[in-house]
Amino acid sequence: MENRNNIMIIDGMPVEINGEKNLLELIRKVNIKMPTFCYHSELSIYGACRMCVVENEWDEIEAACSTVPRAGMEIRTNTERLRKYRKNILELLLAHHCRDCTTCRNNGKCKLQDLAMRFGIDDVRFPNTAAEPDIDDSSVCITKDANKCILCGDCVRMCNEVQNVGAIDFAHRGSKMTISCAFERPIAESPCVGCGQCAAVCPTGAIIVKYDFHKIWEALDDKNTKVTAQIAPAVRVALGKELGVAPGENAMGKIVAVLHRMGFDEVYDTSTGADLTVLEESNEFLKRLGEGGHDIPLFSSCCPAWIQFCEKKYPELLPHVSTCRSPMQMFASVIHEQHKTSSRRHYHVAIMPCTAKKFEAVRPEFALDDKDPVDAVITTQELIQMIKESGIIFSEIEPEAVDMPFGSATGAGMIFGVTGGVTEAVLRRVSSDKSKTALAAITYQGVRGLEGIKEAVIPYGDETLRIAMVSGLGNASALIDRIKEGEHYDFVEVMACPGGCINGAGQPFASADAKEQRGDGLYAADKMCSTRRSEENMLVMDMYSGVLKNRVHDLLHTHYTARGE
Amino acid sequence: MSHKFDSYTIDEIIDEFGAQPSSVIAILQGVQEKHRYLPKEYFPHIAKRLGVSEASLYSVATFYENFSLEPKGKYVLKVCDGTACHVRKSIPILDRLRSELNLSEEKCTTDDLSFTLETVSCLGACGLAPVLTVNDKVYPAMTPDKASELLKQLKEGLVDA
Known part of the structure; x- marks a missing residue:
């Protein structure tokens, strides 16, 4: 309070301005839960929903999200007039909105529903003009229902600003305005890469992740079907408060136990597949370096949204993309080989933080014996839904271990779920120093942290390797521009979702702090592993003389082709 | 096309x-x-x-209303329906042209792509109301009959637009 030059008044309270970019940030800092639809700190300011309006000292009304705090400013956030305006906006939105909340997939998670409840909207004075559902079901990753859209534009800004995909935008004007792909094409025919980040920011049920778990119940009920599952690293740290789990807490043992209780015959850890990926990708990287550095930089290939982005937007870079299948597909191929001669039908489920994996699973490139090795991909959200449906009380369940014959994974595989993890795992593999100190040293090379673009320079023999790690496809584009301008990198890790798989669109909604804790949870899980280098995974090494003998190329690698825009 | x-x-x-x-x-x-x-x-x-x-x-x-994603006719007729033109009876002009060209509010372009008929909110030539334009040429003080005559001349290629 010493410096009067940076004090303003919010609802009669003096508040210090500390570099906040807008009033809304400041208001929220003093513990006022200001309602918004169109504000996301990672997106540009849009100022459309008008829910965050405040009154200033001259009784003028301003939107807090698009007003810069000034010293000496005096605002009120909760007056009769503001409450009336907010209610009016909600009523008008509801007048044109489907109100069948009980059958909406976003029931209980919808911002419109939540704010209608908070502001006690028990009657809408205007006639309901909601149109019939207008559903775009073409994508295997997400579903869009124009009728539930409130035109906040969050999805548009996410798709354009953060992901640089540009699949959707506003179309038409006034009362005819919609969110649409170019020429109203279905999403499946647009540049959409299936990252699902639009669904992650959608405040209503207008864009939702496609749910596939119903068919898993069917498989589980069938006595002649053996059902196996693999669980991706990022899933175990993201179950969150809906199941009474602390943010970032590693619930792997409990998830395994709950799946066993539901009737899954065998449950595995995708980290095992990631160990395979580390070995294959390291080999490929060293081979390319050894052969005079052709097609360097090598781009990682674990992220299916990045692969589609590359195919659609940067087809010229495809020779630089690793031929390695993703951990999910590598592992599924191995599990498929193990079961293909069995008399029982085999059904393989992958539990992922990711919506784009749903598309990866049906890619013809990965089919083996005319069958997709992954029969169903479900997201963490769907897993939570299944647990709820089953009635099993999650907090009471005793943790269990994953099954054999594939029940071994290293810490290197686990950190795949966070940006920089793939790089760190590969560095552990290619580093000639196999000491514990070397393991710790790698973590200080700039591979950790949730920044969108990270770089590391690693000594390798007599030379140094320049490595970049990007998360968020907009950041990937920025880096690719730099590479095209001549900047040299040897290896580039790309994850489509900001922060990596821990923030995948299939994960339940979480605050920024909780997202960071997910990353911490994975690094903690890595530390608890007795083996932390992929080549120390004896089970995986044995595969090379067993199931993978002479089949490495068929089962673990692939190639991608350009998909015209 | x-x-x-x-x-x-x-x-x-x-x-x-x-x-x-x-x-x-x-x-x-x-x-x-x-x-x-x-x-x-x-x-x-x-x-x-x-x-x-x-x-x-x-x-x-x-x-923008001005952009069209549909092919337009060789002659684009815009009947002004701004306030001034409207009160000086622009709608009967529009109705006459629509019936002669067999067009409607939904169907704005003739099948042979020779005429497109639209309304426009204001051309800013209120002193000349009611106004219509053919491509970029302005025709002031129109009546349904004058519009019919203009259409006939356009069809016969007697006027340039």
Whole structure:
């Protein structure tokens, strides 16, 4: 309070301005839960929903999200007039909105529903003009229902600003305005890469992740079907408060136990597949370096949204993309080989933080014996839904271990779920120093942290390797521009979702702090592993003389082709 | 009707206004001036050169009433229905033209692509009300009969527009 030059008044309270970019940030800092639809700190300011309006000292009304705090400013956030305006906006939105909340997939998670409840909207004075559902079901990753859209534009800004995909935008004007792909094409025919980040920011049920778990119940009920599952690293740290789990807490043992209780015959850890990926990708990287550095930089290939982005937007870079299948597909191929001669039908489920994996699973490139090795991909959200449906009380369940014959994974595989993890795992593999100190040293090379673009320079023999790690496809584009301008990198890790798989669109909604804790949870899980280098995974090494003998190329690698825009 | 992609002309238009996102409207106007509408075959190329998405070009093209994604007739007739023209009876003119051309509110262009009939909110020539334009030529103080006569002359090629 010493410096009067940076004090303003919010609802009669003096508040210090500390570099906040807008009033809304400041208001929220003093513990006022200001309602918004169109504000996301990672997106540009849009100022459309008008829910965050405040009154200033001259009784003028301003939107807090698009007003810069000034010293000496005096605002009120909760007056009769503001409450009336907010209610009016909600009523008008509801007048044109489907109100069948009980059958909406976003029931209980919808911002419109939540704010209608908070502001006690028990009657809408205007006639309901909601149109019939207008559903775009073409994508295997997400579903869009124009009728539930409130035109906040969050999805548009996410798709354009953060992901640089540009699949959707506003179309038409006034009362005819919609969110649409170019020429109203279905999403499946647009540049959409299936990252699902639009669904992650959608405040209503207008864009939702496609749910596939119903068919898993069917498989589980069938006595002649053996059902196996693999669980991706990022899933175990993201179950969150809906199941009474602390943010970032590693619930792997409990998830395994709950799946066993539901009737899954065998449950595995995708980290095992990631160990395979580390070995294959390291080999490929060293081979390319050894052969005079052709097609360097090598781009990682674990992220299916990045692969589609590359195919659609940067087809010229495809020779630089690793031929390695993703951990999910590598592992599924191995599990498929193990079961293909069995008399029982085999059904393989992958539990992922990711919506784009749903598309990866049906890619013809990965089919083996005319069958997709992954029969169903479900997201963490769907897993939570299944647990709820089953009635099993999650907090009471005793943790269990994953099954054999594939029940071994290293810490290197686990950190795949966070940006920089793939790089760190590969560095552990290619580093000639196999000491514990070397393991710790790698973590200080700039591979950790949730920044969108990270770089590391690693000594390798007599030379140094320049490595970049990007998360968020907009950041990937920025880096690719730099590479095209001549900047040299040897290896580039790309994850489509900001922060990596821990923030995948299939994960339940979480605050920024909780997202960071997910990353911490994975690094903690890595530390608890007795083996932390992929080549120390004896089970995986044995595969090379067993199931993978002479089949490495068929089962673990692939190639991608350009998909015209 | 699909347009053969002509990257030479389109690049000329783009270069004239500069290949940057802020030139979108000018470039779309340039394309429309050339083809009387915006052929969608051009969108991928424009999007790529300007570094914007096709969806955002579509957004601009559908936002402004002046842009058309449908092919237009050789003669575009715009009947002004701004306040001044409206009170001086522009609607009977519109009705007459519609019935003679067999068009409606939904169907604005004749099948032979010779005429497109639209309304416009105000041409800013209120002193000449009621006004209509044929392509860019202004016809003042119209009546339904004068409009019929004009249509007849256009069909016979007696007037240039």
